[in-house]
Amino acid sequence: MILESLLIATGNAAAAGSNASQQGGGSMMSMLIPLLVVIVVMTFISGRSQKKQREKQQKMLDAIVKGTKIRTIGGFNATVVEVGAETVMIELADKMPPVEIVKSAIALVIDEKAADADKK
Structure with missing residues (x-):
């Protein structure tokens, strides 16, 4: 009886641990998406800024x-x-x-x- 209770408790703890790891993975993914969006936006803004600077330089040289x-x-x-x-x-x-x-x-x-x- 005690052994049975111990096995059930261990099984429940293992199941709870796997649920926690799944939830942790989900929160990691939800944190990664905004980070990727910020990186893409910064790259876009930087590229446009460099393009404008090159055009201004070329206009000056011309x-x-x-x-x-x-x-x-x-x-x-x-x-x-x-x-x-x-x-x-x-x-x-x-x-x-x-x-x-x-x-x-x-x-x-x-x-x-x-x-x-x-x-x-």
């Missing part, structure tokens, strides 16, 4: 014409002498020969007025 004052990623201020498809020739100082750099090395356009005047 506006560069002869005479535009620029700053390189190295910190040099220069004047554009010639514009190519992927490169530009820049003049760093009056008595120095022009230097060829790739367009992606241009950090910003300092003098947008020159670029606007040449386009008109």
Whole structure:
């Protein structure tokens, strides 16, 4: 009789333990879904932000014409002498020969007025 009661109690405890583990798994899943949604949303927002930044950079590079004052990623201020498809020739100082750099090395356009005047 005592043995029977002990076996029944052990069986009930095992069943309760398996129910608890099933409930724990369910709560784990319900916690994982919002986390995945947040990750997807953050990835989407980050991708759009980078795309807008690339478009802005490309628009700036397309506006560069002869005479535009620029700053390189190295910190040099220069004047554009010639514009190519992927490169530009820049003049760093009056008595120095022009230097060829790739367009992606241009950090910003300092003098947008020159670029606007040449386009008109």
